[in-house]
Amino acid sequence: MQDTDDFRVKRINQMLLEMAKGNFFYSLEPSDKNDNLASLMVMINMVKEEIQASFIHQGFVSTDRTPQFLIQMSLIIDENGIVEMANQKACGILLRMRNAILGSPFTDLLTESSQKKWNKKMKTFLKRKHLDTSIKLSFKTKEGLLISKNCTVTNFRTLDGNSSKIIVNTVLFSNAEPDVKGLWKNAVEPGKESKRRKIRLSHGDIQKIRNVHDMILNNLESDPPHLKDLALQMGTNEFKLKYGFKELYGTTVFKFLIQERLRKAKTLIKYTSKSLKTIAHMVGFKSIPHFSRAFKEKYGRTPSSLRS
Amino acid sequence: MKKHHENKYAVYILTKNLIHIMYKRGEGIDLKVAQIVVRDRMMVQEGQAMPVLCDIRELRMVNKEARDFFAIEGSLLIKALAFWIAPPVTDTISEFYLSTQRTHIPTKSFSLKSEALDYLRTALLIAVMVWLIPL
Numbered sequence: 001m002q003d004t005d006d007f008r009v010k011r012i013n014q015m016l017l018e019m020a021k022g023n024f025f026y027s028l029e030p031s032d033k034n035d036n037l038a039s040l041m042v043m044i045n046m047v048k049e050e051i052q053a054s055f056i057h058q059g060f061v062s063t064d065r066t067p068q069f070l071i072q073m074s075l076i077i078d079e080n081g082i083v084e085m086a087n088q089k090a091c092g093i094l095l096r097m098r099n100a101i102l103g104s105p106f107t108d109l110l111t112e113s114s115q116k117k118w119n120k121k122m123k124t125f126l127k128r129k130h131l132d133t134s135i136k137l138s139f140k141t142k143e144g145l146l147i148s149k150n151c152t153v154t155n156f157r158t159l160d161g162n163s164s165k166i167i168v169n170t171v172l173f174s175n176a177e178p179d180v181k182g183l184w185k186n187a188v189e190p191g192k193e194s195k196r197r198k199i200r201l202s203h204g205d206i207q208k209i210r211n212v213h214d215m216i217l218n219n220l221e222s223d224p225p226h227l228k229d230l231a232l233q234m235g236t237n238e239f240k241l242k243y244g245f246k247e248l249y250g251t252t253v254f255k256f257l258i259q260e261r262l263r264k265a266k267t268l269i270k271y272t273s274k275s276l277k278t279i280a281h282m283v284g285f286k287s288i289p290h291f292s293r294a295f296k297e298k299y300g301r302t303p304s305s306l307r308s
Numbered sequence: 309m310k311k312h313h314e315n316k317y318a319v320y321i322l323t324k325n326l327i328h329i330m331y332k333r334g335e336g337i338d339l340k341v342a343q344i345v346v347r348d349r350m351m352v353q354e355g356q357a358m359p360v361l362c363d364i365r366e367l368r369m370v371n372k373e374a375r376d377f378f379a380i381e382g383s384l385l386i387k388a389l390a391f392w393i394a395p396p397v398t399d400t401i402s403e404f405y406l407s408t409q410r411t412h413i414p415t416k417s418f419s420l421k422s423e424a425l426d427y428l429r430t431a432l433l434i435a436v437m438v439w440l441i442p443l
Contacts, residue, residue: 030369039396049372218412271350
């Protein structure tokens with residue numbers, strides 16, 4: 001029944017409606033089928049992920065006012081795996097009545113694979129003395145849409161000391177206006193710093209800065225030209241590039257370059273037997289001490305310590 | 309000279325000229341899985357960059373974190389990449405990946421294995437020629 005066209009079209013409609021409302025945390029359950037509808041579902045999921053990323057990304061503040069709202073989802077689960085508490089928002093997100101959640105097994109809210117994962121882990125969660133961990137769970141709404149999220153898991157002993165309980169917590173981003181009064185206060189508003197924005201970026205500017213970003217990514221091993229020349233080459237000016245890049249990617253051009261070089265280097269160190277010198281040169285570092293220093297700064301350990 | 313490797317998510321066959329990766333049917337690729345797949349590929353290659361034939365016909369989902377990882381770390385030690393697809397689902401996945409991620413590796417998708425192999429051979433030949441011309 002899950003694979004009938006009618007059923008799948010209904011899910012797609014629900015998913016698109018949620019997206020239109022600004023809720024990008026839902027997704028469609030992937031199916032085994034290989035037909036046009038399945039490919040449309042895959043496409044919607046991927047498009048959603050890209051939009052979601054750009055919302056959470058500071059880059060989207062360029063549209064000036066995109067208040068984002070945090071929605072907290074909290075659940076308390078007892079020793080038998082039964083949900084004891086679920087906040088109102090959690091019920092809303094899961095599109096379920098509170099009564100239907102409370103007193104029912106927590107696993108009823110999860111997809112099959114997450115159920116297995118949870119059942120495997122729950123006992124250890126309860127036993128541990130101090131638990132503060134995270135686990136990726138996929139929740140299923142009543143309508144069958146999925147929410148996959150990293151959840152923080154904490155446990156506590158009840159005051160009478162008789163039993164242990166687990167708190168599952170996660171925070172979702174939404175672009176939809178909250179329907180509860182007072183939530184405005186909790187909205188993620190641009191900080192003071194971003195309010196004092198010095199420049200305004202047009203769509204053309206953003207595109208140019210993205211091109212710089214891509215150019216750096218694709219030419220990591222060679223040193224980019226001086227910022228001023230780079231800006232001229234891309235048809236913008238140094239000032240816009242400098243501040244625009246920071247605004248879009250949250251870091252400076254130079255730091256971004258180093259960060260991406262180090263990412264590649266880390267993978268090469270871990271999974272190949274190439275010498276550190278070769279790797280440093282491969283990813284674009286000219287001096288080995290500089291490479292080691294930058295590496296240690298970012299990952300907290302020296303490149304050679306990854307080998308031993 | 310054939311080398312074979314297998315993990316939970318994929319099968320790797322290393323031949324003289326290229327590495328062949330076949331994804332198994334599973335729940336989908338997230339960042340953790342992507343890291344394992346790339347790690348094992350690099351181990352099989354033993355540090356040698358080579359063309360890759362990537363059979364994704366059984367894939368049904370690759371999430372954003374995994375896609376981002378494939379485009380950066382996952383593109384290391386690849387000379388040219390051919391996706392072997394089975395339309396429409398994997399066609400959509402590969403097309404989406406190629407239009408959203410700007411990877412600098414020559415990459416193309418094919419429904420036929422023979423065409424994919426031809427492409428890799430040509431891509432490699434062009435690379436060699438570009439390298440030779442300055443000499």
